[in-house]
Amino acid sequence: MFSPEAPCELIEAERRSYVFYEAEPDIWMVMVLDKSKYTESVWRSESLQAVLKEIHSLFVMFLGSIKTLLDKQPSGEFARSHLYYFFTDYLTDFTVSTKVQLPTFRECLKERRTVQMLTISRDVAIEIQSLVTVLGSPTGSSTMNNSIILFQDLLVSTTLSPDDTANLFAYCVMRLTPHALSSSLSSSTWSYIMKSKTTSNVSAVSSSPSTVFAASDELRGTSRDTSPGGEPRTPNAPRPLQRDKWSKGEDGYLVTDAWGVEIGTSLLRTPTILLQQSQERMYLCVYQYKSLTIVLLVPVLSLVNGEQGILLVKKQLLENVSDKILSIEEKLSKGWGGENAYHVGGYRYLLIDGDRNISRASPPAKVTTLSKDSLLALNNLREQVDTEKKRSKLDNPEHEKDFEACIRAKNNAWVIAKVSRGRELYMALEKASETLLFASEAVEKFSNKYCEGAFSLD
Amino acid sequence: MPKFQILQRMTSRDRRDDEPEKGKGKKNDRDDASVSWRKRKKHFFVLSHSGKPIYSRYGAEHKLAGFTATLQAIISYVENGGDNIRFVRAGKHQVVFLVKGPIYLVCISCTEEPDDALRGQLELLHGQMLVILTKSIDRCFEKNKKFDMTPLLGGTEAVFSSLIHSFSWNPATFLHAYTCLPLAFSTRQAAGAILQDVVESGVLFAMLMCKHKVVSLVGAQKASLHPDDMLLLSNFILSTKSFRTSESFSPICLPRYNPMAFLHAYVHYLEVDTYLVLLSINSDDFYHLKDCRIQIESVLAKSNVLGEVQKSVLDGGLHVEDVPVDSSLRSDSPSPHPGQGRAAIASRIGGPAGLLHFIYRSINLDQYVSSELSSPLNSSRLQKELYRAYQKLYVSMHDRQIGPHKTQFRRDESYVLLCWITPDFELYAAFDPLADKALAIKICNRVCQWVRDLENEIFLFGGSPFSW
Numbered sequence: 001m002f003s004p005e006a007p008c009e010l011i012e013a014e015r016r017s018y019v020f021y022e023a024e025p026d027i028w029m030v031m032v033l034d035k036s037k038y039t040e041s042v043w044r045s046e047s048l049q050a051v052l053k054e055i056h057s058l059f060v061m062f063l064g065s066i067k068t069l070l071d072k073q074p075s076g077e078f079a080r081s082h083l084y085y086f087f088t089d090y091l092t093d094f095t096v097s098t099k100v101q102l103p104t105f106r107e108c109l110k111e112r113r114t115v116q117m118l119t120i121s122r123d124v125a126i127e128i129q130s131l132v133t134v135l136g137s138p139t140g141s142s143t144m145n146n147s148i149i150l151f152q153d154l155l156v157s158t159t160l161s162p163d164d165t166a167n168l169f170a171y172c173v174m175r176l177t178p179h180a181l182s183s184s185l186s187s188s189t190w191s192y193i194m195k196s197k198t199t200s201n202v203s204a205v206s207s208s209p210s211t212v213f214a215a216s217d218e219l220r221g222t223s224r225d226t227s228p229g230g231e232p233r234t235p236n237a238p239r240p241l242q243r244d245k246w247s248k249g250e251d252g253y254l255v256t257d258a259w260g261v262e263i264g265t266s267l268l269r270t271p272t273i274l275l276q277q278s279q280e281r282m283y284l285c286v287y288q289y290k291s292l293t294i295v296l297l298v299p300v301l302s303l304v305n306g307e308q309g310i311l312l313v314k315k316q317l318l319e320n321v322s323d324k325i326l327s328i329e330e331k332l333s334k335g336w337g338g339e340n341a342y343h344v345g346g347y348r349y350l351l352i353d354g355d356r357n358i359s360r361a362s363p364p365a366k367v368t369t370l371s372k373d374s375l376l377a378l379n380n381l382r383e384q385v386d387t388e389k390k391r392s393k394l395d396n397p398e399h400e401k402d403f404e405a406c407i408r409a410k411n412n413a414w415v416i417a418k419v420s421r422g423r424e425l426y427m428a429l430e431k432a433s434e435t436l437l438f439a440s441e442a443v444e445k446f447s448n449k450y451c452e453g454a455f456s457l458d
Numbered sequence: 459m460p461k462f463q464i465l466q467r468m469t470s471r472d473r474r475d476d477e478p479e480k481g482k483g484k485k486n487d488r489d490d491a492s493v494s495w496r497k498r499k500k501h502f503f504v505l506s507h508s509g510k511p512i513y514s515r516y517g518a519e520h521k522l523a524g525f526t527a528t529l530q531a532i533i534s535y536v537e538n539g540g541d542n543i544r545f546v547r548a549g550k551h552q553v554v555f556l557v558k559g560p561i562y563l564v565c566i567s568c569t570e571e572p573d574d575a576l577r578g579q580l581e582l583l584h585g586q587m588l589v590i591l592t593k594s595i596d597r598c599f600e601k602n603k604k605f606d607m608t609p610l611l612g613g614t615e616a617v618f619s620s621l622i623h624s625f626s627w628n629p630a631t632f633l634h635a636y637t638c639l640p641l642a643f644s645t646r647q648a649a650g651a652i653l654q655d656v657v658e659s660g661v662l663f664a665m666l667m668c669k670h671k672v673v674s675l676v677g678a679q680k681a682s683l684h685p686d687d688m689l690l691l692s693n694f695i696l697s698t699k700s701f702r703t704s705e706s707f708s709p710i711c712l713p714r715y716n717p718m719a720f721l722h723a724y725v726h727y728l729e730v731d732t733y734l735v736l737l738s739i740n741s742d743d744f745y746h747l748k749d750c751r752i753q754i755e756s757v758l759a760k761s762n763v764l765g766e767v768q769k770s771v772l773d774g775g776l777h778v779e780d781v782p783v784d785s786s787l788r789s790d791s792p793s794p795h796p797g798q799g800r801a802a803i804a805s806r807i808g809g810p811a812g813l814l815h816f817i818y819r820s821i822n823l824d825q826y827v828s829s830e831l832s833s834p835l836n837s838s839r840l841q842k843e844l845y846r847a848y849q850k851l852y853v854s855m856h857d858r859q860i861g862p863h864k865t866q867f868r869r870d871e872s873y874v875l876l877c878w879i880t881p882d883f884e885l886y887a888a889f890d891p892l893a894d895k896a897l898a899i900k901i902c903n904r905v906c907q908w909v910r911d912l913e914n915e916i917f918l919f920g921g922s923p924f925s926w
Contacts, residue, residue, distance in 0.1 A: 001490070001496060002496055002548075002551050002553075002566055002568070003548040003549045003550065003551040003568070005549060006548050006549020006550065006551070007548060007549070008546060008547070008548040009547055009548060009549075010546070010547040011543070011545075011546045011547075012543075012544045012545050012546075012547075012573075013536055013541040013542055013543045013544055014541055014542045014544060015540065015541040015542075016541055042859070045547075373860050376857075376859060376860045377857070377860055377863070380854075380857055380860070381854075384850070384854060387572075388870070390549075391550055391570060394549055394550050395550075401870070401871075402870065402871060403868075403869070403870045404867075404868065404869040404870075405854075405866065405867070405868045405869075406865075406866065406867045406868075407854070407855075407863050407865065407866045408863060408864040408865035408866070409860065409863050409864070410860055410861060410862065410863055410864065411860075412864070436865055436867055436895070436899060437895065437896055437899065440867075440895060
């Protein structure tokens, strides 16, 4: 009635919060949080909405749009069972023992749906480019493949659009990188959000199958399988987010039985994904050598022999690029600064490039050294920035808002937000001096050294 | 018939004359089907717990019964789930809910005000209703769920309109402090002395006001007056025409003082915008208060207080252009007094270093002073924008969980804002968006010093301590 151009995004009540996301036209995802079940119920609505966006993006990447599933079976049974298992598997990454931890104020220096990039030297970049070229156009083939390459949990290169990269990168970090493969279901400390080994002050709620359901009028049907708390029939659909389904084969390729086997053979089906930008379905081939993970995407329509064709592609890849892979891995390992490579002493920061969906932040273990009050203050500031950005976008989508705020909190920490030309910098300084000018100087130094002066407006 | 009874009847007739305000500007958007009604930037609704409309800023209440029923349904639906709804956000719009017993208040706004600020405004709106009716109104709903409160608020449309309008220009609505008319210390003392005499004769509170600014204010021993009560009372008086035409004796409630009971206010305008308010607990105190007024008027005339008040109004208050900035200024040099022009090193825009406006709040005194709005803040649109920026800054600094913070510097395309909160004072200052940070800090220091130099003229000291 009053806001026809923008849908409802948040309902805040005293005991519960309701976060809304219109995933597809007329299809809504709703997250309901009972604050009484959380030890620390302070979150940023954008970060919760980002969880819904991520679930949906990954779902579409693997299984297609919800609308497509509903078109296949309007009663919703098909879509419902797909969604049930997908959500359940996704939430295992947020689960610590039996409790689900959703991102709270303690994750205010993280940005979901962005990639973290590895800084590499020029000569390594040239080698990687050469590898990417070969991956993209194998000898004797007119096919254009796509690829993304990761080192540890950081992106090295991509040939995909920013959105497709963000989706696939998220999946790699969740399930495919060496770190993901080595984490087991029984580990209580690993999660997509909290990669540090600490379990400091988690905010948790008991999980139950009924809470993971995405609700919409379209999906609410008369199927017998939708009784609250009851599991739908096991689908034949793959469960790409199921944990411990990927393993490394002897040839270095990662294999999974999550997609079942090819009919009439014992060959495991190669996973496929749908690229958002081109709407092309691609085979997902993953090769891993030590800390290097190469994800090769081969158009499904380019291989008439299906799984046999994929086997050939994999073999060719090993023949053509093994040496390059060895060399690149060795050079990247030599230059690798470890988990704290992007730590900057005295700063706790998050840097976001919104145009390219890239972020860089202080390592999680360093962020946990910030006091609760500092994190709350920064979370609050981020909420204010979210509001400013949203409003600015609604007023004028072409215009990029510039904004800066420096707050000296009650506990004397400085929390800072700077938004400039599509880039954002958030920072908490607990050991800065009392004066605003000194804190500003510290930010200026950081901006000049690590952000090419993007935030040095003064 | 005694004269004061006649005055009471005249007062209620005049109040009904205030009702045409409702028709003005509203005739095109009578109900929720009207496009122009929906496009209004900020709606306020008051409804009963049964969904009956009591007040709407825009549109005729009786035509909004369906809409208010929907609001009531939303609130009740959440209540039935063991919860209480606070707000809904959709794009630029926020729907903020406040439940006060059987009375529901809702604000639907696409201004940039934070939900906390809007909730504070709903609290004041509720408080304004209590000024007229007291909290005893709740009992009427307890006895009859379908009780229709609207007739009791007949003729008060202008009061609510005026209060709502003040949310976009009066810092008192979010600072919860009051402001004084700048006056020489001796002048204010003279006014205070006669008010003190009157209070000692059995009056609860005596207030000499010029529009929304305090000239002098005295309360009986152990009686304290909350700034919100002062805001609501002065709004009620200023927006009720009949108070201007003759001396009046009216029951009013001060929600923070005692929400359940009426006090009785004797109101008399001494000049065009200068009025005297004497508050008594006795409903038969009219003649005593009238005598007090005559006594006060005489003393004020003899000491030329009213003349000084008029002069102060003409001079205006503090101007940013007058902020002393000469670096050779020593602390013993006289600071420019309010209204006095002084050559200052000023930028082309506003005051020094691009200073556009400031608000200084003394925490101990619960008073604030703000500079006059002048070029380039010429239009009401720019002024509204500035106040909304201040509101955002205020809410940001006074975080409920971890606030108040100590310092904030904020810059966007419209302003540079600087805020300091110390145990003694709060300063909010707005600068041109290109203002230099270091210079802005220096100017803010100068502003604080200037205010301290002028405190005897811009704040009310002495008299009864106010505490709550």
